[in-house]
Amino acid sequence: MMRIVVDDRWRVDATACLDVPLAASAVWGQMRDLQRFLTIDPLHRQVRVAGTALSTRRSTTGAEVTEAPIPVGTPLVIEHRLFGIGVNRRSRLLLWREGRGFAVSDLSNRGDHTGFPHVCIYEVRPLTDRSARLTIAARGRWTATWIPRWLVRLWLAWVLASTLSNVRVEFRRFARAVRRRRPAHHPRRHRRMAC
Amino acid sequence: MVKRGPPRCLDCFYVLAGLGSVVCPECGRRFDLDVPETYTTKPPFVRWKLWMPGLLLASGFGAVVTGVTLLAGANVGWGLSAAMPFSVGALLGYRCPTRVFYVVLLAIAAAILAFSPLVALHISGLICGLVAIGVTIVPAAIGGFFGWVLRRCLKVAAYPQAQWLPVVLLLMLGPAVILAESLLRRVDPVVAIRTSRVIEASPAAVWEALRFYDELDDPPPMLFRLGMPRPVETTGALERIGDEQVCVFTTGRVTKRLTQCDAPRRLAFAVTRQRIGFERSVTLRGGSFDLEPVGAGRTRVTLTTEYDALLRPRFMWTPAERLIVHTLHEYILDAIAPGREAPGPEAPGAVAVAGP
Numbered sequence: 001m002m003r004i005v006v007d008d009r010w011r012v013d014a015t016a017c018l019d020v021p022l023a024a025s026a027v028w029g030q031m032r033d034l035q036r037f038l039t040i041d042p043l044h045r046q047v048r049v050a051g052t053a054l055s056t057r058r059s060t061t062g063a064e065v066t067e068a069p070i071p072v073g074t075p076l077v078i079e080h081r082l083f084g085i086g087v088n089r090r091s092r093l094l095l096w097r098e099g100r101g102f103a104v105s106d107l108s109n110r111g112d113h114t115g116f117p118h119v120c121i122y123e124v125r126p127l128t129d130r131s132a133r134l135t136i137a138a139r140g141r142w143t144a145t146w147i148p149r150w151l152v153r154l155w156l157a158w159v160l161a162s163t164l165s166n167v168r169v170e171f172r173r174f175a176r177a178v179r180r181r182r183p184a185h186h187p188r189r190h191r192r193m194a195c
Numbered sequence: 196m197v198k199r200g201p202p203r204c205l206d207c208f209y210v211l212a213g214l215g216s217v218v219c220p221e222c223g224r225r226f227d228l229d230v231p232e233t234y235t236t237k238p239p240f241v242r243w244k245l246w247m248p249g250l251l252l253a254s255g256f257g258a259v260v261t262g263v264t265l266l267a268g269a270n271v272g273w274g275l276s277a278a279m280p281f282s283v284g285a286l287l288g289y290r291c292p293t294r295v296f297y298v299v300l301l302a303i304a305a306a307i308l309a310f311s312p313l314v315a316l317h318i319s320g321l322i323c324g325l326v327a328i329g330v331t332i333v334p335a336a337i338g339g340f341f342g343w344v345l346r347r348c349l350k351v352a353a354y355p356q357a358q359w360l361p362v363v364l365l366l367m368l369g370p371a372v373i374l375a376e377s378l379l380r381r382v383d384p385v386v387a388i389r390t391s392r393v394i395e396a397s398p399a400a401v402w403e404a405l406r407f408y409d410e411l412d413d414p415p416p417m418l419f420r421l422g423m424p425r426p427v428e429t430t431g432a433l434e435r436i437g438d439e440q441v442c443v444f445t446t447g448r449v450t451k452r453l454t455q456c457d458a459p460r461r462l463a464f465a466v467t468r469q470r471i472g473f474e475r476s477v478t479l480r481g482g483s484f485d486l487e488p489v490g491a492g493r494t495r496v497t498l499t500t501e502y503d504a505l506l507r508p509r510f511m512w513t514p515a516e517r518l519i520v521h522t523l524h525e526y527i528l529d530a531i532a533p534g535r536e537a538p539g540p541e542a543p544g545a546v547a548v549a550g551p
Contacts, residue, residue: 029209029221033201036238045358069201069213084359177239178207 004156006149015137016160024132027124042162045081072096202234249290257283257309272507274373280306280331281338282369288342295343302339306331322423326515383503390524391497398486398494402459404531418522424471446472478503498524
């Protein structure tokens with residue numbers, strides 16, 4: 001399901017929902033890798049933590065692993081690219097609800113009121129014990145008002161549709177990898193993806 | 196490229212960073228961030244995602260550029276023979292983050308995939324297509340290795356445009372060389388290929404056999420059964436200087452004119468018209484039979500075929516051309532060897548394969 005609203009004051013509310021045949025906890029287990037999950041958006045090539053590095057620790061073999069999820073308020077840099085061309089935009093983790101979802105801002109480097117400032121919200125909630133609903137939303141204000149509204153809606157629809165498609169592929173791939181990884185006797189080994 | 200990320204559960208890939216416990220909340224497996232064996236930092240992935248997109252990009256790009264170039268009437272030169280397969284291989288090597296051995300194998304597969312549609316679409320014959328695939332495999336493999344090295348170097352250097360810029364440059368390499376080549380003036384070299392054999396017969400007997408060789412209907416060699424033009428019939432006879440003979444093939448016809456007839460020493464002819472399907476590869480000029488006595492009852496027969504070589508670079512195509520022409524010469528020499536019976540008039544000319 002997809003809903004895109006661009007009102008007369010150019011406020012944008014674009015929301016898409018996807019039912020995933022996986023437990024909400026499993027979906028959240030993948031969403032917790034915030035830097036990777038944000039790149040599911042077709043325009044987000046890479047997400048980096050700006051300035052200070054994340055808290056990491058070295059294991060006994062010297063491998064560096066992230067100790068904690070990104071704290072709320074951490075500044076991020078989102079590399080926006082389309083066919084290799086694009087800009088880096090600044091961002092911040094605004095909200096983190098363990099097991100539920102998170103939200104990040106997506107702002108232009110030129111200022112808070114230019115270049116479509118918006119917030120991306122990712123939320124998961126259980127439908128049954130074996131399925132979950134993932135909601136992806138972008139809310140903000142469209143600033144390039146010389147572009148016709150229908151074209152803006154079309155653009156947002158493409159971005160959301162591509163994001164949903166990427167989510168489907170990502171979780172299908174995840175389910176396949178888990179099936180291969182789990183031992184034969186594991187109770188969830190034979191659960192198949194059908195999204 | 197697989198990037199290292201946060202620790203994940205070995206069973207269910209749940210992201211374990213920042214959890215208060217030492218047990219995966221999804222599957223219950225224990226982990227210890229100090230012990231790397233108890234978790235993985237690789238995100239879940241399927242293997243074909245590593246190589247399939249690169250293979251499709253490289254082979255699809257190669258097939259489209261090669262097909263369009265040939266349909267546009269361009270000749271096969273450095274661009275199509277070397278730069279394009281190199282570009283296809285390099286694209287693969289750059290886009291497939293796998294071992295160098297598999298990269299080279301995939302590059303070879305991409306070269307095959309890129310040139311196979313030419314055969315399937317009848318842009319090129321089967322033999323020419325197979326030779327093209329054979330010729331392009333080496334630059335494709337070298338390109339694959341180059342792409343692999345480039346990817347590793349740019350990864351170490353953390354080059355910010357590594358995702359797209361090299362891909363765009365590699366995509367432009369082949370077409371750029373093809374375009375540059377089409378703008379340059381080219382001179383096609385005349386190639387003469389000779390095959391000699393000593394036959395246990397006098398020059399006069401061999402000369403007599405020469406008159407009949409066009410009418411033998413032995414099955415042609417395997418090489419010629421794999422898609423080379425096969426003769427259907429021959430009209431006209433080469434008896435006096437200026438006589439013309441038309442050899443009809445499955446794919447067209449070749450017209451020959453007798454230019455020299457010095458019995459029993461030399462028979463030479465020129466090809467005046469060629470429309471047989473490989474005009475893009477060679478332009479036949481002519482051929483000759485030279486007979487030389489080498490002792491009692493023995494004759495050295497030398498067959499010569501002359502043509503304008505249109506395929507570049509020469510060092511890549513020459514071996515294949517020599518193989519094909521020598522095979523044809525051997526077939527003709529077999530046909531004119533003594534002891535064979537001349538066929539009846541109902542047998543169509545079977546060996547008039549574009550001369551020698």
